[in-house]
Amino acid sequence: GLQYPERLNCVAELVDAAIAKGWGERTALVGANERWTYRNLLDRIDRIAHVLRRDLKLVTGNRVLLRGANCPMMAACILAVQKAGLIAVPTMPLLRAAELGKIIDKARVDAVLCATALRAELDALDQCPPVLLFGDAADAQALDALMRRHGEPFDAVDTSADDVCLISFTSGTTGVPKGTMHFHRDVLAICDCFPPHVLRSRLDDVFIGTPPLAFTFGLGGLLLFPLRVGASAILLEKLTPESLLAAIEQHRATVCFTAPTFYRQMAPLAARHDLTSLTRTVSAGEALPLATRDAWREASGLDMIDGIGATEILHIFISAAGADIRPGATGKPLPGYQACILDKDGQRVGPGVIGRLAIKGPTGCRYLADPRQRQYVRDGWNLTGDAYEMDADGYFYYRSRTDDMIISAGYNIAGPEVEEALLRHPAVAECGVIGRPDEERGQLVEAHVVLKAGFEPSDALVCALQDFVKQQIAPYKYPRSVKFRDKLPRTETGKLQRFKLRDEALE
Ligand code: 3UK
Structure with missing residues (x-):
């Protein structure tokens, strides 16, 4: 099993150790306008850690809320909080004031580091702990100005391996959000599991992808994993299928992390880009339909x-x-x-x-x-x-x-299996299958379908899709109802929001 010393600060192991291993001049993080070596990253982290401890007077165990799109500075802020013995509470960029308020209360947040572009939702709060802005802030309380005053190294706070260093909130669909607590040793445990055993990440890897650093999929895949092996990470915001492909080509990325729908949307555009640098592509967040696995293999040559x-x-x-x-x-x-x-x-x-x-x-x-x-x-x-x-x-x-299993006329039907069948049809771009309340059957299988460009909704197409499903899987699973729509409701992390489709069905 994984053994770590009793006293452990994960950032000392990931960043200070990288310098000791001789990786100081290697590229750690690349943003839209900057390229930081491991030494540059260490310098930013240490300055922010001094600001947190000396200027904000935070003490071990205090919680710091973080807001920012994926960029090197957001990464440095998260790591600085942890290096300073504090607890990072990263938040998804699109959260609104009401949701942030709940998280601030629940996690008993003591201070906030926020990208200028995302300040509006904090300003809308009645009560908010002290905020330091980063990015292009002209504000006197700007983090960047305070950082300039602290040039000396910051010794990682001597934390215990099982001190909490991260509170990550689940993208809970209803009610009070759930915060999950993770220890310093957990951070290293994930770095020493998936990357060496499945991904086989290496020093010369270049990581890229879409999941926000506030989502643990992104935090691991786009920050912690690359740092653990001396690799580099490309941190870009507002990526689209087209711009991600262009960025893979531009940065010669070797490893990509994103959600299944993103791969599905990238597949038809892939031929226009040189993707020969890519050797591993990771899909997570929701189920990977076989049709998407196949489309991506054809487009990229990668399994x-x-x-x-x-x-x-x-x-x-x-x-x-x-x-x-x-x-x-x-x-x-x-x-x-x-x-x-x-x-x-x-x-x-x-x-x-x-x-x-x-x-x-x-x-x-x-x-x-x-x-x-x-x-x-x-x-x-x-x-x-x-x-x-x-x-x-x-x-x-x-x-x-x-809780998404559909029970129709006594049969258990898994929506994703029906989706997988529909996705093989040439007209289907995306789809979501739910159980719609039905007097006769209890639930009725209902498909919400987004058509590819060049296809028009019609009764004939409904029948064609239904027949197409019946040919592939047990006929009782076919969607008795088919609705066409322009897009599907999804979370910031790429997950289909089935509850929204179900709520609509009730209206
Ligand atoms: C679903 C999958 C089928 C599944 C996540 C990688 O998604 C992540 O975390 P969340 O807390 O959601 C967890 C739920 O998402 N799911 C995720 N991956 C798959 N379903 N196949 C998959 N490959 O319902 C799971 O319970 O948002 C993913 C790394 C870190 C993460 N936090």
Whole structure:
């Protein structure tokens, strides 16, 4: 297993150690307008850490809320908070004042570091802890001005391996957001798991992708993983499928992290770009449909690395790469993690039976002051909200979210299976399949379909799509209702918001 010293500061291990390993002059972070070496990054981190401790007078264990799109300065702020023995509370760029207010209360935030471009939602709050702005702020309280006064090195605060260094909020769809707490050793544990065992990341890798640093998928994939091996990360905001392809080409990126829909949208545009630098592409956040895996392989020549992760577990815990990939399966538990499938009573089931996925490993769920902890973790097993199935060789197959399983006329139907079938049709760009309340059947399978350019909605197309599904999977699973729409509701992290489709169905 993974063994770390009792006293541990993850940033000392990731950044100070990088200099000691001789990587000081290597490129660490590249933004839209800047390129920082590891030494430059260390310098920024140390200056910010001094500001936090000396100017803001924060003390060990204080919590610092962070707001910013992906850029080197946002990365430096997160790492500086942790190096200073404080707890980073990164927030998704698109959150509104009401949501930020809840997070500030819940996490008992003591100070805020915020990119100027995102200040408006903080200004809208009735009550807010002290804020320092970074970026092009003319404000007297600007972080940049304070940083200039502190040139001396900052010694990492001597934290314990199991001191909290990160509170990450789940993109909860309803109610009070759930904060998940992670330790300094958890940060290193994820760096020493997926990257060496599945991704095989190396010193000369160039990481790129879309997930925000405020989402642990992005924090790991676009910051912590590259730093651990002396690689570099390209941190860009507002990426589109087209601009990500252009950036991969421009920066000769080798590793890409994004969500399945992004790969699906990039595939038809890929031929216009030189993607020969890319050697590994990672998909996570939601299920990877086979049609998307195939489209991406045809466009890029690469076999996608699928991986399921969760904010509660910090990062990816089931995945596969290369010869280990089994189409349709997410993969196997990563070294150090165990996985099993449980029935409704919490009993383990064997291969071929669908049930709730449970996970045990070096990282796991610690909700911040939330009674839901007792439901999520039992006997050290993390009970995810995912319906999975295992095969005799220990591969794990995603079926649906447990609360998204459609029950129609007594049949259990997994929406993603119907989506996967629809996505193979040449007219379908994107789709989402839900159960719509129905008197006769309990729920009715309903598909929400976005058409590719050049296709028009029609009754004939509805029938064609229905027949197309019936040819591929058991006919009772076909969508009895098909609705065409311009786009699907998605979160900032690329997840389809099925509850929005369901709510609409009730209107
Ligand atoms: C779903 C997947 C099928 C699944 C995340 C990588 O997504 C991340 O964290 P969240 O807390 O959501 C967790 C839930 O998302 N999911 C994620 N990946 C897959 N479903 N196949 C996948 N490959 O329902 C899971 O329970 O937002 C992903 C790394 C870090 C993360 N936080």
